[in-house]
Amino acid sequence: MLEQATLNHAARVLAATAEPLPADIALRQYFVAHPYLGGRERRAISRALFTYFRWFQWLDQRASPQKRVEQAVALHEKFTADPKSVKPEALAARAVPAWLSEEMDLPPDFFLELQREPALWLRARPGTAGHLAAQLRDCVPTPRAPDALHYCGQQDLFRTAQFHEGAFEIQDLASQLVGLAAAPNPGETWWDACAGEGGKMLHLADLMANKGLIWATDRSVRRLENLKRRAARAKIFNFRTAPWDGSAKLPTKTKFNGILIDAPCSGVGTWQRNPHARWTTSLHDVRELAVTQRALLEHVAGSLKARGRLIYSVCTLTRTETTAVADAFTAAHPEFEPAPLSSLGTDRSSLFLWPHELHANGMFVAAWQKKS
Missing domain, CATH: 3.40.50.150 (Vaccinia Virus protein VP39)
Structure with a gap:
């Protein structure tokens, strides 16, 4: 359950996106205007906002912005616990705009991936992925790229010594x-x-x-x-x-x-x-x-x-x-x-x-x- 303060902050950022302003820019401007918000609060607001747009077509548009954010988070938590809780035909109809079917094939797994939270990928300097993973922990390598690491941890990577030393880039x-x-x-x-x-x-x-x-x-x-x-x-x-x-x-x-x-x-x-x-x-x-x-x-x-x-x-x-x-x-x-x-x-x-x-x-x- 989200804190009321998080819901209120998210609702205010939503109002800015109606201007229209892209959500990431609206968030950035909101955080500049509210410097007292800490890292944990900012992450909660960002997550709530992006969850809202991920489940936008499922929401009751007559409800208040706070209530809609709450609905989106509840839907997301249910989906995360059991992806089968959302029917494939509902995903196909609501997860993307209708025009997209004119432009590309839409496999069911594509919709499932869209509704999940995105992975965070790092690129280590050449040949150092193993060493970086041991330092940061919570890193999973991939056979697709020798220097790529999927980061699963919670620390603020921009504050790590490794980031400031140039040991890695955040790159998809x-x-x-x-x-x-x-x-x-x-x-x-x-x-x-x-x-x-x-x-x-x-x-x-x-x-x-x-x-x-x-x-x-x-x-x-x-x-x-x-x-x-x-x-x-x-x-x-x-x-x-x-x-x-x-x-x-x-x-x-x-x-x-x-x-x-x-x-x-x-x-x-x-x-x-x-x-x-x-x-x-x-x-x-x-x-x-x-x-x-x-x-x-x-x-x-x-x-x-x-x-x-x-x-x-x-x-x-x-x-x-x-x-x-x-x-x-x-x-x-x-x-x-x-x-x-x-x-x-x-x-x-x-x-x-x-x-x-x-x-x-x-x-x-x-x-x-x-x-x-």
Whole structure:
């Protein structure tokens, strides 16, 4: 049973999401405005809010916000204790918006995974996963990625000595698999074209043993500043940053051994972690983003050296943003050939990473190599 104070706080944040404001931003702003809230209280409020959106379609919208949050938490606790307590047809009808069935196959296990709380994944520095797991405890390795650990504990990882020493990054398993798919070599020159705050760039740098050079670009200067701070903590130095708005005017004339386009997308693959987005994302968004994704690939294609690798990734599973984009690029560029994702243990050139198979975000990855 949630404390009344937690219900009241969650209700106030819900009011902010109606403006509309994404739930994670609304939470961040609320916590800044209420600095007296401790870590335990913040975790309880965050959990209540995300649980609300996870079970949104089951709630009585005539009830008060506090009562609806209470209903959602009760449903979630019942589901956690016994997933069969919610019928599969109810999950299919209520867990996601109706338009999604037009864009992707929806296996029953996908819905079950969406309704669970997301796993927390860490990426240890290369070769140190065992040592880090012994230090932090409550860590479970996975055969899918050598440096990945599923953290099951309760401590605030941002306060640990290991985090401040740069011993690990908090990075979802699917994102780590994108870095492994790129498979850069030490001494090469790479471009992380939509680098954001640098999660995948830092992984590329580690795989390159901090040698060679990575160009990290993004339309947001603020994100690039955060990337620099993260790189300093991780003691990563083989990179340079530049703003790029995704247009045909490129930030550099450099020719690269590899380019990673981790493109902006609808984020369907993150709906377990970000359930509010299920109810704010539309089919129109999907179609509009696909235009952007195709343009990004077109703009960077000429910057690859012969035999260079192009990696396209999106944290979504919609056909319009995944196979349709990849097929269109292949058809338009005979100078590229689909390349096997052998570092992920497959001879296929594109791959869906499903949340219910990874217990992580959903992703799509495709790879090409420029012909000699």
